[in-house]
Amino acid sequence: xxxxxxxxxxxxxxxxxxxxxxxxxxxxxxxxxxxxxxxxxxxxxxxxxxxxxxxxxxxxxxxxxxxxxxxxxxxxxxxxxxxxxxxxxxxxxxxxxxxxxxxxxxxxxxxxxxxxxxxxxxxxxxxxxxxxxxxxxxxxxxxxxxxxxxxxxxxxxxxxxxxxxxxxxxxxxxxxxxxxxxxxxxxxxxxxxxxxxxxxxxxxxxxxxxxxxxxxxxxxxxx
Numbered sequence: 001x002x003x004x005x006x007x008x009x010x011x012x013x014x015x016x017x018x019x020x021x022x023x024x025x026x027x028x029x030x031x032x033x034x035x036x037x038x039x040x041x042x043x044x045x046x047x048x049x050x051x052x053x054x055x056x057x058x059x060x061x062x063x064x065x066x067x068x069x070x071x072x073x074x075x076x077x078x079x080x081x082x083x084x085x086x087x088x089x090x091x092x093x094x095x096x097x098x099x100x101x102x103x104x105x106x107x108x109x110x111x112x113x114x115x116x117x118x119x120x121x122x123x124x125x126x127x128x129x130x131x132x133x134x135x136x137x138x139x140x141x142x143x144x145x146x147x148x149x150x151x152x153x154x155x156x157x158x159x160x161x162x163x164x165x166x167x168x169x170x171x172x173x174x175x176x177x178x179x180x181x182x183x184x185x186x187x188x189x190x191x192x193x194x195x196x197x198x199x200x201x202x203x204x205x206x207x208x209x210x211x212x213x214x215x216x217x218x219x220x221x222x223x
Contacts, residue, residue, distance in 0.1 A: 007191060007194070007195055008195060010191060011188070011191045011192050011195055014187075014188035014191060014192075015188060015192070017184070017188065018040070018041075018184065018185045018188045018189075021040070021180075021181040021184055021185065022037050022040045022041070022181060022185065023037065025177065025181060026040070026175075026177050026178050026181045027175060027177060027178070029178075032099060032100060035095070035096060035099035035100070036096075038092045038095055038096045039096070039182070040181055040182055040185045041088065041092055041185065041189075042088075042089060042092040042093060042096060043182060043186075044182070044185050044186040044189045044190075045085040045086075045088040045089050045092070045189065046085070046086075046089045046114070047186065048081075048082075048085040048186075048189055048190065048193045049082050049083075049085040049086040049088075049089055049118075050082075050152050050155075050156075051082070051193070052078050052079065052080075052081045052082020052083070052084075052085060052086075052193070052197075053078070053079065053082045053086075053117070053121055053145075053148075053149050053152060054149060054152070055074070055075075055078035055082075055197075056075045056076075056078040056079040056082060056121070056124075056145045056149070057145055057146060057149035059071045059072070059074040059075035059078060060072075060075045060141075060142035060143075060145040060146050061142075061146060063075060063138065063142050064139065064142050064143070064146070069208060070205070072138050072142065073201060073204040073205055073208060074201055075141075075142065075145060076125075076128050076141075076200075076204055077197055077200035077201040077203075077204055078197060079121050079124050079125055079128075079145065080125060080200050081193060081196045081197045081200060082121060083118065083121055083122060083125060084196065085189075085193070086114075086117070086118040086121070087118070089114060089118075090114070090115060090118060093111065093114075097111075109154075110155060113151060113154045113155045114155050116151060117148070117151045117152060117155055120144065120148035120151065121145070121148060123144065124141050124144050124145050124148065127140065127141045127144065128141045133211070
């Protein structure tokens, strides 16, 4: 926690560096032109979305086994940050599709499975945020996360299995400078991801402690 401000400054500096790399350093892509620069934010956001949901998956299993609230709160924080990056994917994807395919959306395998994955965890978030704080709600949400996360497999292999229009194996065929910019953006966004995850987890822990204190105070008042 003492290093949190340092990582915050590094993240802010990294965001400026990412914009320099994407809009100044990397060469213009020959086929799609400037719109291809969405790639450097779209792909890392998808990877970080998967990481967030996988962390939620692991914490949900731990909660179902050990019934400790810290795992439930970490699962919720992970789902929230994963949803944020999933939202970035679903916004930048149609912007790229409009330029590449001439339409905002195609019901092709990878896009459809990604949208389904985000909707599953959006349902998880709605359930955890508005259905109450009871044990049954937390258990049901954990089960939803456990059964929803394997959809990442279908998102990842959708192009190879069902031959959709979504590009595949783009990274290995990219210019070395493009790959360097991509992985740099990933590292920078990973720092942002960690900062957001820690912030949300701390917020949920503080809210849980506050709720516990209120309940104990109300019981004392009733004596």
